Amino acid sequence: QKEVEQDPGPLSVPEGAIVSLNCTYSNSAFQYFMWYRQYSRKGPELLMYTYSSGNKEDGRFTAQVDKSSKYISLFIRDSQPSDSATYLCAGGYGNNRLAFGKGNQVVVIP
Amino acid sequence: GAGVSQSPSNKVTEKGKDVELRCDPISGHTALYWYRQRLGQGLEFLIYFQGNSAPDKSGLPSDRFSAERTGESVSTLTIQRTQQEDSAVYLCASSLRRQDYEQYFGPGTRLTVT
Numbered sequence: 254q255k256e257v258e259q260d261p262g263p264l265s266v267p268e269g270a271i272v273s274l275n276c277t278y279s280n281s282a283f284q285y286f287m288w289y290r291q292y293s294r295k296g297p298e299l300l301m302y303t304y305s306s307g308n309k310e311d312g313r314f315t316a317q318v319d320k321s322s323k324y325i326s327l328f329i330r331d332s333q334p335s336d337s338a339t340y341l342c343a344g345g346y347g348n349n350r351l352a353f354g355k356g357n358q359v360v361v362i363p
Numbered sequence: 364g365a366g367v368s369q370s371p372s373n374k375v376t377e378k379g380k381d382v383e384l385r386c387d388p389i390s391g392h393t394a395l396y397w398y399r400q401r402l403g404q405g406l407e408f409l410i411y412f413q414g415n416s417a418p419d420k421s422g423l424p425s426d427r428f429s430a431e432r433t434g435e436s437v438s439t440l441t442i443q444r445t446q447q448e449d450s451a452v453y454l455c456a457s458s459l460r461r462q463d464y465e466q467y468f469g470p471g472t473r474l475t476v477t
Contacts, residue, residue, distance in 0.1 A: 261403065285464040287464065294470075295471075296367070296468035296469050296470045297406070297454070302464065302465060343406075349413070349464070350422075352408075353407075
């Protein structure tokens, strides 16, 4: 079993809709959870970073972590065509190694 | 400021040849990571450098893969006797210090082995 599971999609939504992305993880030691955004033929860029359980909001983006169910979520409100990208979730703990999901391709249709 | 840079951006090589990939981390970042991203797959950890400590090589897939880093600067990833399954995007990331999970990625080197 991979440490982080993520449905690769693709997910298509109309502009202005809410995008909901999810990952599950198996390693109970994970304390840090990230979401990266990766545009085609570019390196991933850090979008959201949360520690332990809870919510974190940054503009149109909200990240949620539920450690009891080992579930990570990212919500994008008022989605824009520029949000079209692949979104990667990741988890990590004290050894600095991040385990990544496969990535979820999102297409926002104008 | 300047981000993580990698070179070359693309590399096509014949099976059996050696290749060397280069990463320039963000200035002042002590930690450096190499990942591999195969088509349709997530990022796969390869190796981690932190300052002058011994690197964590536990993700290297075979002894054909090796990496070096001089101090807290440039790193090179070398793949010897390349195989077609080595075709992937090789990504480098750096972070400010040990146990800093905010890793900043370079654009990657797209390696194609023919």
